[in-house]
Amino acid sequence: MAQVRKKEAEASEPCPSRAAAAESPGGRELAGSPRLGRAVKFLLPHTTIEAPPPQEEERQFYRRLEQVLGPTQGRFEELFRAQGWADVTEDKSLRKWLVREGHGEASRPQAGQEVTLKLLGVLEDGTLVEKDPKLTFILEQGDVIQALELGVQSMQLGEVSFLLTSFLYAYGHLGRDPDIPSDASLLYEVTLLQIRDSPDLGLLPPSGRISLSKQKRERGNFHFQREEYQQAMHAYQLALRILDSPGAAPPDPEEEEELQEHQVKCLNNCAAAQLKLQRFAEVLASCNAVLHIDPHNVKALYRKGKLLAEWGEDQEAMNVLKRALQLEPSTKAIHAELSKLARRQRGQPERPAPTAMDQPRLQDEPVQPAVGHSAWTDPGGP
Structure with missing residues (x-):
């Protein structure tokens, strides 16, 4: 069949999945279903392309x-x-x-x-x-x-x-x-x-635990993007338990590094969900767990410093945020938090917070719509 340039096609092409699913064997259609086959109209010449018939299983x-x-x-x-x-x-x-x-x-x-x-x-x-x-x-x-x-x-x-x-x-x-x-x-x-x-996690090799944990974490990301934060946190915690299952065979150095990388992702995601649920003590515990594995994790440092500042622990917050700034000197959100702390110590009024576009974001984190659930602003998704 001759190829027709896309720019000649009208934009109202029906969805092929709906067309393929619509046929009802036995000579009649389900109510409201589109007819089998899809007609695509072109400016010149008029051409009809028939959709393939549904698979026999679907029939x-x-x-x-x-x-x-x-x-x-x-x-x-x-x-x-x-x-x-x-x-x-x-x-x-x-x-x-x-x-x-x-x-x-x-x-x-x-x-x-x-x-x-x-x-x-x-x-x-x-x-x-x-x-x-x-x-x-x-x-x-x-x-x-x-x-x-x-x-x-x-x-x-x-x-x-x-x-x-x-x-x-x-x-x-x-x-x-x-x-x-x-x-x-x-x-x-x-x-x-x-x-x-269910599989015995202690018998799974590191690659099997990582694969299973990744499925749970992706499910958590699905819930987080839908603002279902309780379900998201539950999924992230399951992912962590799979990675850290007791009785598992000790990994080799390369496997250990990969396991820790996935633990950091799960913990950071868990902290983001806990923030939305205003479970601040758990947020701090998650950030500390990240920093135990990766002391240079900017996301965890930023969250910890901002949370400490909200609790009035100004000096400790300043130290943590300065560590984050050394790692990412161009991040505006960290500069803003440090400036806010300095102004507060001098008794000066605070300036408006930076936008979400200025916030540090961990690679591989799902983007989520900006919805405020507390006065503590989440630095941008899990």
Whole structure:
């Protein structure tokens, strides 16, 4: 097929994922779904590019989905009141439709066990937004949305069920950019493939602990960016426990250096979440833990110095901030804090604080929107 220059295309090209997800086998479509295929209009000449057909697995999924939806024609509001669904939660915001029974009551997973799922999930208009043939996580560690945490604990090994969840147990008021809008209900088909005891961290090599810890830290960053600071702190603390698990084989010098690098990232991120929660004593403990590993960490020095200044420990705060300034002499935020301390000691009024753009930021830290939760200004995300 001839290539057409992008600049000739109109900007209103439909999303291919919505188009591919819309077909409903059996000759009719889910209510509100776009038609299969996408037409892209050009100025000259007029050209139509057909989207590839959905994979057979998705075709079968949409057949089963159509059977479950029945006469509601895809309206989730009716499914939340429909007969035949079991309520997983008392508020009826998470419901389950059994497709295939599992291996019996004794095969239900328990908190702390590791499970593997096959997962497909759609929005009300039929758009496929979740697909994972082997989603693996440990129950009750906050690695996935609550709908999956709670729904899976109601299932048996080998069971196949549809889980219908409101936004309360999914992605909340914020949604998930770019594919899940705010306040969106979701309908999942879940197959519980495997249940295992969680891995013994003491038996994991350093590379395995680093990989597992990184997953937890990234989950924490996801929560931090959504301003879910309690969940973020919990994820960072889990990441730290994985890195520092007792009984693990001692690492070689190179592995030890990598472990410490990840510990510093987790501790700094934890301090940022603790600041948002106004848990200032814990912030100081996190900063001290960072400085025990890396005495030249500017982020920890800045936070510690600023916190000490807020507590009136002016001389100690001055010493800490001067150490930070020696390491990063061009950072305006450190200059501003030192100037504020000096003016306070002379009895002069304070000047306005520097903007967030002037604040030191640790590399690899997630950017988060500036939202003030206390008088103590966070120097810029975890």
